[in-house]
Amino acid sequence: MEAQNNIPNQKFPLQGAEGARLVVLGAGESGAGAAYLAQQQGYDVFVSDFGTIADKYKAQLTGWGIRFEEQQHTEAEILAATEIIRSPGIPDKAPIIKKIKEKGIALISEIEFAGMYTHAKMICVTGSNGKTTTASLTYHILKKAGLNVGLAGNIGKSFAYQVATQNFDYYVLEISSFMLDNMYNFKAHIAVLLNITPDHLDRYDYKMENYAASKFRIAQNQTAADYFIYCDDDAETIKGMAQRSFKAQLLPFSIQHMVERGAYLDDQNIIINPILEHFKMSINQLALQGKHNIYNSMASGITARVLEIRNQTIRESMTDFQNIDHRLEFVAKISGIAFINDSKATNVNSTWYALESMGNNVVLILGGVDKGNDYNMLKELVKQKVHSIVCLGKDNSRIHEAFEDDVEVIVNTNSASEAVQVAYHLAKRGDTVLLSPACASFDLFENYEDRGNQFKTAVKEL
Structure with missing residues (x-):
């Protein structure tokens, strides 16, 4: 795929800027x-x-x-x-x-700038959902394999600061659409596109095609020596690929059908077969459970096999990986009620994945800054699994409209502490209280981490 929107006639200094x-x-x-x-x-x-x-x-x-x-x-x-x-x-x-x-x-962007000052190979992960988990798991596998690797982008210490202070051979970068928008000459050796679902549409004139175009910039500048890893089950990704050409080697992953090169699900086993010997592992052994995490594990596994990491190292890494904070993070079990912090779920699709991995009898904490959300995709799962919704945001009207016929109770709250107290009283032994807001956090909190931390504090004070 050709690089898009290159800055015309722009020459970036690669060896010092001499006062520019x-x-x-x-x-x-x-x-x-x-x-x-x-x-x-x-x-x-x-x-x-x-x-x-x-x-x-x-x-x-x-x-x-x-x-x-x-x-x-x-x-x-x-x-x-x-x-x-x-x-x-x-x-x-x-x-x-x-x-x-x-x-x-x-x-x-910072990524574009920092990329000029390192010769490290770039493994770049984007997608509407699963970026942080996949980038973290990929980094975990590479680190365990003994590679000299850094983790940056939308996670941890900034990429630029690490380029200034470290000398890594590889970087795993979690890259958002906002970062991609101002990346022009930067090239990913391995580009991973997990999925494209509606998110941040307010930044893209509420046009899905604009948001998708931003995501596909992950593959710009790639050559035949590079790899593009993508989900073959994701409708928007496949639609976008049909409109573009790619120079990189294509490695799809799917849980719906077999693929010749890439990863697929055979009964209860992940099969990965790019390039060299194939890899097989039961999904029951994965540290990360749920359908969405099968996809994340496949993407990380393909990346590892491309880099010729031993199967045993991949298997061990996928078994002992500990998920990041605020992403389906178990907080505590109190009076037989499980409390799960999924504050990083800032869009509807993330909340869908969270609910999909839950059992029945859920008290769902939803709400915040609505970015033009369409809650319809949640309705079936809410009907099946959720008996009460606790709203956590300044304006909860759209949540009430979407789910008032689907659950027994919808309650408004104005703080994490209040939301936890109300959810605790609505839940009974065996239930799960799930904070998975489907919205940004900026109305009541500094960011999703602040929201998740306040939730965890409130749970521990019960």
């Missing part, structure tokens, strides 16, 4: 790391954040001697830049982004 002006917009993990790497490469760096900068990042920037501002954008400083690195959370509609584009200043 570089502005970083946003001073979170991504922005601070990008600023540090840029300074290391000889740029004159300025960081600008329209919001408040967290104390941790202020201390870092100050310690590094990097100029910064917060709660404003000084246009004279920003528009004098040679290049601008945009943090992924800043949308195209932001006034400063419009002015940068009007002036024709190169606007790139």
Whole structure:
């Protein structure tokens, strides 16, 4: 697939920048790391954040001697830049982004920038759901195999900071659509596209094809020596692939049918057969259970086999892997009621996967900032498995409209503590209280981690 939207005539300095002006917009993990790497490469760096900068990042920037501002954008400083690195959370509609584009200043992502300063092989994972789990599992397998590997992107320490301070041979990068939007010359050696389901449509003019196009940028610049791993069961992925050409070697995975090269399900066994000897493992041995995690494990397993990691190492890694926080994380069992923290489920499809892996008798905690959600895909699972819904958000009207005929009880709450108390009283022994909000968290919380942590604290206080 050809690289799309390349920055015309843009020459990026690869060996030091000799005082070129570089502005970083946003001073979170991504922005601070990008600023540090840029300074290391000889740029004159300025960081600008329209919001408040967290104390941790202020201390870092100050310690590094990097100029910064917060709660404003000084246009004279920003528009004098040679290049601008945009943090992924800043949308195209932001006034400063419009002015940068009007002036024709190169606007790139932290991933694009950091990729210029490392010769490591890139294993890049994207998709609407399962990115963090798949990236973490892939990293776990590679690390266990003794590879010199880093984990970055949407997870852990920023990619740029690691490039500045480490010397890895491989990186596993969890990459969101927002990051992909400003990646142009960056190339993934192994690109993984897990699925494409409606998410963040507010950033893509509410057009699914725009969001899908962003996801497919994961494969841009790949050559015949590279690999594109994808889900052959995902309708949007297959639709998008039919409209594009790929130079990379294609390795699909499916639980619905056999594939010649890639991974598939044979009865209760995952079979992986790319390139060399094939791999076989019972799904009952997987540390991660549920249909969605079979897909995640297949994607990680194919990646491992492409890198010629021993079958025994893959099997051991898939058996002993511990899932990340806030992703179907078991918190506690109190009075026979299980509490599960799935705060990372910020879209409907993630919540569908969570419910699909549950038994019956669920009290579901839903709600937050609705990104144009269509709750219809949840209705059947809610009818089968959920007897009560506890809403956790400022505006819960759409949840009431969607499910008022499907559950016995829908209750509004305004805090994690209140939601946990109400859910505990609605549940009985043998039930599961599942926090899987299907929404962003910014109405009541700093982010999904804050929401998950407050949920865990509230459970432990019962």
